[in-house]
Amino acid sequence: MQLIGLLRSPFVRRVAISLKYYGIPFEHYPLSAFGEGYPILSAINPVAKLPTLVLDNGDILMDSGLILEYFESQVPVIQKLLPMTANDLASHLKVIGLAMMGADKTVQLAYETQRRPEDKQYGEWIERLTQQIKGAFNALDSEVANNSDWLMGEAISQAAISTAVAWSFNQYALPNVLDKQDFPNLVQFTQSLESLPNFIDTPIE
Amino acid sequence: MQLIGLLRSPFVRRVAISLKYYGIPFEHYPLSAFGEGYPILSAINPVAKLPTLVLDNGDILMDSGLILEYFESQVPVIQKLLPMTANDLASHLKVIGLAMMGADKTVQLAYETQRRPEDKQYGEWIERLTQQIKGAFNALDSEVANNSDWLMGEAISQAAISTAVAWSFNQYALPNVLDKQDFPNLVQFTQSLESLPNFIDTPIE
The missing domain is CATH 1.20.1050.10 (Glutathione S-transferase Yfyf (Class Pi); Chain A, domain 2)
Structure with missing residues (x-):
């Protein structure tokens, strides 16, 4: 699993920190959405949106909210970062x-x-x-x-x-x-x- | 419960349509984030973000993704709009x-x-x-x-x-x-x- 994007982006950073609290390992590729990063990123994600998360099956998720919604729903209750009531x-x-x-x-x-x-x-x-x-x-x-x-x-x-x-x-x-x-x-x-x-x-x- | 925002916004509209599929009743206030709507909206939501959803307890939710995450987690399985696996x-x-x-x-x-x-x-x-x-x-x-x-x-x-x-x-x-x-x-x-x-x-x- 790969997390793409610079940690100076608050959206990339909150996903990275959350994954660490979930205990989910990932590789981090600090790619910028501007300059030389843009064509590389566009080839991976047609919208060039960061963070982009590449799952092990090749599916890409984008938008920090959607990425976190995915992991939040998958982790055991004890590891969830949102309350349930x-x-x-x-x-x-x-x-x-x-x-x-x-x-x-x-x-x-x-x-x-x-x-x-x-x-x-x-x-x-x-x-x-x-x-x-x-x-x-x-x-x-x-x-x-x-x-x-x-x-x-x-x-x-x-x-x-x-x-x-x-x-x-x-x-x-x-x-x-x-x-x-x-x-x-x-x-x-x-x-x-x-x-x-x-x-x-x-x-x- | 009140949903604030114009239906020409795709974010407001997808929340409105989703709430109807969930079977959750709401009042709709078609307020613009521009022009005369801006000061009214700012008084309700300090970020003037649409959609704004005002819950019955007075709490406000903003961002269509977060609003839908809330309802998706609360409705019975049969009414969910996302798969669970x-x-x-x-x-x-x-x-x-x-x-x-x-x-x-x-x-x-x-x-x-x-x-x-x-x-x-x-x-x-x-x-x-x-x-x-x-x-x-x-x-x-x-x-x-x-x-x-x-x-x-x-x-x-x-x-x-x-x-x-x-x-x-x-x-x-x-x-x-x-x-x-x-x-x-x-x-x-x-x-x-x-x-x-x-x-x-x-x-x-």
């Missing part, structure tokens, strides 16, 4: 939704401001993305402050992994958009998770 | 991944060419998105030609719903990017699904 599941999925939007809008804003020529950047879009990023991480900071079951409880959760990965990525990719001081709960929470062996073993770069 | 599940998730990328890249290309001022549009990005859209729907056309279990088998599947919704959306939003004649399997397959009562009852607009 309706209310708990909904509150975890809410947090994951916020984290993934925070990550996705960070990707989009980084693309807009770092990859497009300056005269093709669009102020209205930059403003919208910035608002959405603030909205996502403000909500996550409150979630971290108000919840503890999915944080540092007995077991790691997908909500915890996704939240920490999203925040670390935001600070890595766009260090000047959000001020750390405004997100004290998120900063402290992420520091705790980033010091766990599976996180240290899966660095952003 | 590993190989079947992987092949369905592969198709769903392709369909969602086809839909997502169509959204991005429509945004780039229809919402940004002309002088802010970026040819290199337009070229990339167009290639990704072609890649996704070419792969889906082959999937439709080579598979029948998730197509018009005994039961509807999430792979079938997502594929038909993605293709209908592409043709609706960007009628001049892909030529119908190059996707004969997809055209015929989508016509069959769009004639089902739950699809007719959930029109693009």
Whole structure:
């Protein structure tokens, strides 16, 4: 089984970290979706989407959510990263939704401001993305402050992994958009998770 | 329970159609993420992401994949829209991944060419998105030609719903990017699904 994509992508990284918690071995190919990586990637995955996971039977899965849905459904209950009762599941999925939007809008804003020529950047879009990023991480900071079951409880959760990965990525990719001081709960929470062996073993770069 | 978002969004529409197949009642609020809808939506969901699903306990879920993961896990086996064995599940998730990328890249290309001022549009990005859209729907056309279990088998599947919704959306939003004649399997397959009562009852607009 092969996981394709750079760990600087929060979507690749959350899959890599989750697979380690599931105890599922994989090979990692750190391929970029840009530059020289694009034609290679396109030959493996016609949409050139990262992460791409190549299963042992040759099937490819793409999109971190779908990849994790697959493994989450296959592992024994004791190893699952999501709770199974309706209310708990909904509150975890809410947090994951916020984290993934925070990550996705960070990707989009980084693309807009770092990859497009300056005269093709669009102020209205930059403003919208910035608002959405603030909205996502403000909500996550409150979630971290108000919840503890999915944080540092007995077991790691997908909500915890996704939240920490999203925040670390935001600070890595766009260090000047959000001020750390405004997100004290998120900063402290992420520091705790980033010091766990599976996180240290899966660095952003 | 409330589903927020316009049915012209393939992500909103696949959730609406899936909920009907699950037999789960909901109210539908057709709110746009742009223009006057944006501040209203931002007050409900800090990331202004559609679809937003408001559960009866007030929790909000966002992202069609996470919303469907929630309901898929809660409904009785007989009503599930995904298979449960590993190989079947992987092949369905592969198709769903392709369909969602086809839909997502169509959204991005429509945004780039229809919402940004002309002088802010970026040819290199337009070229990339167009290639990704072609890649996704070419792969889906082959999937439709080579598979029948998730197509018009005994039961509807999430792979079938997502594929038909993605293709209908592409043709609706960007009628001049892909030529119908190059996707004969997809055209015929989508016509069959769009004639089902739950699809007719959930029109693009």
